[in-house]
Amino acid sequence: MERMRFPKRYVIVILTFICTNVCYIERMGFSIAYTAAADAISVNQSSKGMILSTFYYGYVLSQIPGGWAAQSLGGRQVLLLSFLLWSSTCALIPLDPDRIIILVIARLLVGVAQGFIFPSIHTVLAQWVPPHERSRSVSLTTSGMYLGAAAGMLLLPGLVRIQGPQSVFLVEAALGITWCILWYKFSSDPLHSDHPKATTLPIIKSKEKGSSLHPSKVPWKKIICSLPVWAIVANNFTFHYALYILMNWLPTYFELGLQLSLQDMGSSKMLPYFNMFVFSNIGGVLADYLITRRILSVTRTRKLLNTLGFVISALALMVLPLFKTSSGTVLCSSISLGFLALGRAGFAVNHMDIAPRHAGIVMGVSNTAGTLAGIIGVGLTGRILEAAKAADMELSRLESWKPVFSIPGYLCILSALIFLLFSRGERIFE
DSSP: OTTTTOOHHHHHHHHHHHHHHHHHHHHHHHHHHHHHHHHHTTOOHHHHHHHHHHHHHHHHHTHHHHHHHHHHHOHHHHHHHHHHHHHHHHHHSOOOTTOHHHHHHHHHHHHHHHHTHHHHHHHHHHHHSOGGGHHHHHHHHHHHHHHHHHHHHHHHHHHHHHHOTHHHHHHHHHHHHHHHHHHHHHOOOOOTTTOTTTOOSOEEEETTTEEEEOOOOOOHHHHHTOHHHHHHHHHHHHHHHHHHHHHHHHHHIIIIISOOOGGGSGGGGGHHHHHHHHHHHHHHHHHHHHHHTTSSOHHHHHHHHHHHHHHHHHHHHHHGGGOOSHHHHHHHHHHHHHHHHHHHHHHTTHHHHHOGGGHHHHHHHHHHHHHHHHHHHHHHHHHHHHHHHHTTOOTTSHHHHHHHHHHHHHHHHHHHHHHHHHOOSSOOOO
16 A cells, blocks of 8 residues: 555545444344344343343443543554454354343443444544545545445345354454454554644654654543533434434334335345445535535534534434335435435534544543433333333324434434534634
């Protein structure tokens, strides 16, 4: 790559894209493999739900510590260690639904390890990527999540059917270890000569150790009291609330609400996630175009794309239960998730606009809210449907599902308004 004069920051962005791709293959893969193994021995739904949700409890615990570790120890090193931990866990832990304690511990470890990944990525990108490339770089990196989810949904059920559930764990571990080798070989900490405008942490010469990165003290009080930070937090919460509702409950809606079998849907069930991949990159390229051509300021660009994405997503969510066909539902969910991904060119990149030196910390704070949204939203949806059944309402009726999709719809509109009022595009933390 060096002989080809390929800019090192492009290598870093491509590797972080592969990183998020592999992470979401793992998340989708565990759900598919464990469900198949648990159903084979008739594990009850309560136990299945506990195992499937354990990951998020570990994940939420390590977001803020992940931001601190990435800033203090170096995002590159923390990213490598976290990948090694979850990959090794997948390789060593057998998939046995009867061994609940071992599975719970394993999922907690994987959740904790992956909780360090996104704060570390934002720390690395804030060091390497210049401001005029931030939107498309972050969008490309995060779009790996959606491509991973789509690939997992399309390919892994067949792997389970042919080779068994345990094979998914081995494939995930192999992908993780392979990425670790690539990251170890091709990644590095930035020097001023790599891209002077990209490095956001000061490089201080040390007589004993040459040169190293010394991050400044974290301004916790300013972060906690900052309205622009809370605007990011609110939108991260809403983004993940809507995403996790559709990821976890859309299959149930197809089965019970529309009386359709997922097995008969073929590749169409992966379209919403593939649409997220496409729209995420469209949003990033569009944002950088508007900023670099000076068509709009950074602040107005972030507000425009965030508002456009979240409002259109809200409308698609609200009309989704009106459709009683699989094609209509796939269309609405694809529009909703696609424009949510477009909105990431607003709030998700804003970490590095307002706090480039502390992007990992701010990302850790906002991603904690995003993970809590998954825990709250998935559980609340289950209670809404149970309440509908208790009221003698069939789950095939519109009234049973309308609040499931309208709640994230209203949250999208509220969050867009908050971001429109309080977000900023310039640096506010030194």
